[in-house]
Every structure is written in C-alpha cells, then in structure tokens.
Amino acid sequence: MKIKLEPNQRLYFTSDTHYNHTNICRGVTRWTDAEDITRDFKTLDQMNDRIVNGINTEVGENDILFHLGDWSFGGFESIYKFHDRINCKNIHLVLGNHDHHIERDRDGIRHIFSSVNQYVELNVNKEHNFVLMHYPIMSWNKMNEGVIHLHGHVHLPPDRRIGKGKMMDVGVDGNGLDPISLNKVLTLMNPRPIASGFEFDHHVKRVV
Numbered sequence: 001m002k003i004k005l006e007p008n009q010r011l012y013f014t015s016d017t018h019y020n021h022t023n024i025c026r027g028v029t030r031w032t033d034a035e036d037i038t039r040d041f042k043t044l045d046q047m048n049d050r051i052v053n054g055i056n057t058e059v060g061e062n063d064i065l066f067h068l069g070d071w072s073f074g075g076f077e078s079i080y081k082f083h084d085r086i087n088c089k090n091i092h093l094v095l096g097n098h099d100h101h102i103e104r105d106r107d108g109i110r111h112i113f114s115s116v117n118q119y120v121e122l123n124v125n126k127e128h129n130f131v132l133m134h135y136p137i138m139s140w141n142k143m144n145e146g147v148i149h150l151h152g153h154v155h156l157p158p159d160r161r162i163g164k165g166k167m168m169d170v171g172v173d174g175n176g177l178d179p180i181s182l183n184k185v186l187t188l189m190n191p192r193p194i195a196s197g198f199e200f201d202h203h204v205k206r207v208v
Contacts, residue, residue, distance in 0.1 A: 001092075001115070002123045003064065010063045011124060014179035015134065015152025016096070016171035017051050017067070019082040020044060020074035037155070039173070052085045054178040059088045064114075065179060066122070068152040068170060069096020069134030076101050076109075083112050090114050096134040096152060128186065136163065138197030148189045162188065165195030 005011060023029045027042035041047040059065050065088045072078040079101060083091070092115045095103050102109055102116060110116045120132040121141060129147045131140040136151040143149070143165070152171040161174035166189045170180050 001117075001120050002126075004125055005064070006062075010060065011066070011182040012059050012063060012179040013066045013068065013132075013150055013170040013182075013185065014055070014172055014175075015068035015169070016070045016155055016173065017072070017082070018070055018098075019048055019051055019072035020078040021072075022074070039177075048082075050177055051172065052082070054172070054176075056085075056087045058179050058181070059086075061087045061089055063088055064090045064092070066092045066094065066120075066132060066150075068094045068132060068150065070098045070152065071096070071102065073098065076106060079109055080112070092117075092120070094118070094120055094132050094134055124182065128182070136167065136169070136197075143196065144194055146194060148185065150185065162192075164197055166192050167197075 018024050022044060023031050024038055025041050025044050025047045026035065026038040028044055029038050031038065039047055041050065055065070071093065072082045091113050093099070093102065093113045095116065095118050122130040122132055124130070129142065131137065131147055131149045133151055135153050137149055140147065140149045146166065148166045148168070150168055150170050152169060154169055155171055155173045156169040158174050158176070161169040163169070168185065168189060170185070172178065
C-alpha cells in the first residue's frame with residue numbers, strides 16, 4: 001500500500017484498544033490476580049472515554065490512522081459505537097485475533113474502514129517503509145533494507161515496547177493509551193540497527 005500525505009495531514013498508528021472489553025478494565029474485570037494485565041479504571045465507561053479522547057486529541061478528521069487490530073469487544077454493535085466516536089475519517093484496520101465480525105464482514109461492516117487487511121507493506125511519501133501486522137514477526141520482508149515492523153497483540157509496557165532491531169509494539173498499553181505519530185516512530189526506529197529476532201538470520205548481513 002502506498003500513501004502520500006497531503007500538506008498538514010498526519011499519520012498515526014495504534015493497536016489493541018479493546019474498546020468495551022470488560023476484563024481488561026481493572027474495576028470490573030472477572031480475571032483473578034490480574035493487576036499487571038488490566039488497565040487502572042474503575043468503570044468501563046472511564047476506560048472507553050480515555051481511549052476515545054486519546055485518539056481524538058491527537059488525530060484530526062483528515063489525518064490517517066492505522067489500527068493494528070483488536071478493535072473492540074462487547075458484541076457487534078461495539079464496532080460501530082467505537083468507530084462513530086472517533087473523529088478521524090481515514091482509518092485503516094489490520095485485523096487482530098479478536099476482530100472476528102470484521103474479518104467475516106458481518107453485515108458489510110468493513111465499509112466503515114478505509115481498508116481492512118491481515119498484513120500491510122506500507123510506503124509513505126515514497127520514503128518511509130513499514131511492515132504492519134497485528135502479530136510480531138521475528139524476520140520480515142526487506143528488514144535488511146531498514147524497513148520498520150510495527151505490530152500489536154502482546155500489550156507490552158512502555159519500557160519493553162521496542163523489540164530487537166527496527167521493531168515496535170504500537171499498542172495503547174505501551175504508549176500512554178494514545179496513538180503514536182509517524183514522526184515519533186521514525187525518531188525511535190531510525191537510529192536502531194538492523195537486527196532479527198533469530199540468533200542467526202542471513203537477511204541481516206545481506207544488505208542489498
């Protein structure tokens with residue numbers, strides 16, 4: 001996928017919002033001994049409001065948002081409810097393991113997104129290249145050329161969100177519950193060395 005940002009248009013990434021997910025909200029969860037894997041909110045409405053406000057504060061109506069999966073919980077209607085609360089009109093979804101209704105395109109739900117994919121190779125302004133997937137990949141296409149891999153799924157905390165090499169978890173739990181901008185991603189990733197999750201990967205040394 002290729003996109004060209006218009007003047008004053010910005011690009012953001014996020015993942016694992018889990019809108020309306022009861023068990024990830026500490027005040028109402030049914031999980032036991034789960035303080036370290038729940039969000040510190042007393043009510044589900046508080047958590048939902050914070051997620052929505054985090055997006056709307058950063059991402060404008062004409063900006064572009066890539067969401068890397070696990071959009072919402074709480075039934076089919078939650079997909080629409082979350083979407084309708086977001087100001088941004090250009091939302092691309094990379095499917096997560098909990099996005100079953102969207103994956104099956106129940107009642108044509110996919111039409112509310114600009115695109116829906118399992119995997120995306122993204123080029124921005126003919127300059128910046130990314131591999132986007134819900135799941136972290138240990139070795140990805142053109143890794144040896146400096147392509148950045150962004151993912152979600154694992155809910156890493158802030159001090160562990162950056163993986164080996166040019167790899168990063170953009171899920172809200174590691175990013176202050178907010179989306180992260182293209183410029184911030186580039187600032188974090190560009191100085192990092194090319195590296196693989198494998199101890200030996202011939203792509204690391206085969207710089208084309």
